[in-house]
Amino acid sequence: MNMNIPTGINPFLDPVDRILAEIAFSIQLPPSLHARAISRYEAVRKHLEATASFFGDIEHFYPQGSMAIDATISTRGTDDEYDIDIIAQMGGRFRTMSPLDVLLTLERGLVDYRGLKVTRQTRCVTLHYADNMHLDISPVIRDYDYPDRQSHIMHAKGPQPGPDDCRVPTNAYAFVEWYNRNTPNETVVRDAFQKRWQDAMRFAADAEVDDVPDQTHFGVKSMATLALQLLKRYRNTRYDNLRRTGRMPPSVMLAYYAAKTSRPGQKLTEALIGVCNAIITDIAYASTKGLKLHVTNPEYSDDVFTDRWPESVQQQNLFANDLRELVGGLELLRAGKADLTRVPDWLREMFGGRVVTSVIDRVAATDGSAIKSSTQQYTPSGGLLAGGAALAAPVVAAAKTSPIIKPSPHTFFGDAP
Numbered sequence: 001m002n003m004n005i006p007t008g009i010n011p012f013l014d015p016v017d018r019i020l021a022e023i024a025f026s027i028q029l030p031p032s033l034h035a036r037a038i039s040r041y042e043a044v045r046k047h048l049e050a051t052a053s054f055f056g057d058i059e060h061f062y063p064q065g066s067m068a069i070d071a072t073i074s075t076r077g078t079d080d081e082y083d084i085d086i087i088a089q090m091g092g093r094f095r096t097m098s099p100l101d102v103l104l105t106l107e108r109g110l111v112d113y114r115g116l117k118v119t120r121q122t123r124c125v126t127l128h129y130a131d132n133m134h135l136d137i138s139p140v141i142r143d144y145d146y147p148d149r150q151s152h153i154m155h156a157k158g159p160q161p162g163p164d165d166c167r168v169p170t171n172a173y174a175f176v177e178w179y180n181r182n183t184p185n186e187t188v189v190r191d192a193f194q195k196r197w198q199d200a201m202r203f204a205a206d207a208e209v210d211d212v213p214d215q216t217h218f219g220v221k222s223m224a225t226l227a228l229q230l231l232k233r234y235r236n237t238r239y240d241n242l243r244r245t246g247r248m249p250p251s252v253m254l255a256y257y258a259a260k261t262s263r264p265g266q267k268l269t270e271a272l273i274g275v276c277n278a279i280i281t282d283i284a285y286a287s288t289k290g291l292k293l294h295v296t297n298p299e300y301s302d303d304v305f306t307d308r309w310p311e312s313v314q315q316q317n318l319f320a321n322d323l324r325e326l327v328g329g330l331e332l333l334r335a336g337k338a339d340l341t342r343v344p345d346w347l348r349e350m351f352g353g354r355v356v357t358s359v360i361d362r363v364a365a366t367d368g369s370a371i372k373s374s375t376q377q378y379t380p381s382g383g384l385l386a387g388g389a390a391l392a393a394p395v396v397a398a399a400k401t402s403p404i405i406k407p408s409p410h411t412f413f414g415d416a417p
Helices: 015-027 031-049 092-096 099-110 172-182 187-206 223-241 251-260 268-288 313-335 343-351 353-369 393-401
Strands: 058-063 082-090 117-120 125-128 133-142 151-155 166-170 300-304
Touching: 015 187, 015 223, 015 268, 015 313, 015 343, 015 353, 031 058, 031 082, 031 099, 031 133, 082 092, 092 133, 099 117, 099 125, 099 133, 099 151, 166 300, 172 251, 172 300, 223 251, 223 268, 223 313, 223 343, 251 268, 268 313, 313 343, 343 353
Parallel strands: 082 133
Antiparallel strands: 058 082, 117 125, 125 133, 133 151, 151 166
């Protein structure tokens, strides 16, 4: 359990941090969908346990990845889709089955579940819900006589057995415990986001908007996790905008760096720049030696986070350049040297047009004409919507205290500092 640190910084008070915090707020799994995700994976567990093929052979069912560390964000290319990752620890007869047979058995056990679309992946089986939530269920076999939940995950492309089929070492549970220890609760951050959520509910209720989510779980606990969410969003947006194919840098690797660089009491921009620079440094070091980046689970070195990405030195260098571009822009914003007329478009390019436009509109409405002029509302799936575009009020506020350098036609923000 995370310890509480009665310190921290409210990210909504700093002009630049505020716009980033609003973006993070907008892309997080809403409380209503968090509760729905929990009820769904519990329902799936009960369904499998009652199925003859699994009766008595499901030893454990638990969340992994972003769901386990409260860092779930909307998925690549959309603002209202969420991937929920679940581990299904299998025992009994599954211990002697091939990876492909385990995945095929899990797929067959879910085919008729509530009429949902079922997709078998290389390491999981995905349930697709009508509200765009995806439940990824990864079957693992526990390594007995080893630390709690050390396991092997099934890897098989199918539909026929192949030479690459194998069991891959993993310990998602131990990593979550390590992440939580390294990202202690910052009560100021937590309370600021709780208040932000309460305000959002009150504004929506005042406007008599339907489908306002109940106030349940809203899991922001640290600046490191906020930075992780923004970094994941940037990665998703960058790969979407440039239509890149192939795998993206894995979320678990980004989570590792977020926890590794966590420093309670940092500003949000500092935390985001810090995690980016740590990745850039490690990629540069590996690339100078002609090696691919190698990142492992700090609690179990056989669990390699980068086993499927990067596929080449060039691929990791491409991502490092992406991070340099983000860091460069953030540093200019923080120093007050950005061309403010171009900031909204840059934010859209970094974090997605729909979300940023909504955020800018909300912030401008809140600062300019208060609640009455706000166009904020909720979609039926729990996402935030707003129309129009305006210059972000916090960025304007930053300009009042920071000199603005006239932009060069050759740079996006302005002259280099």
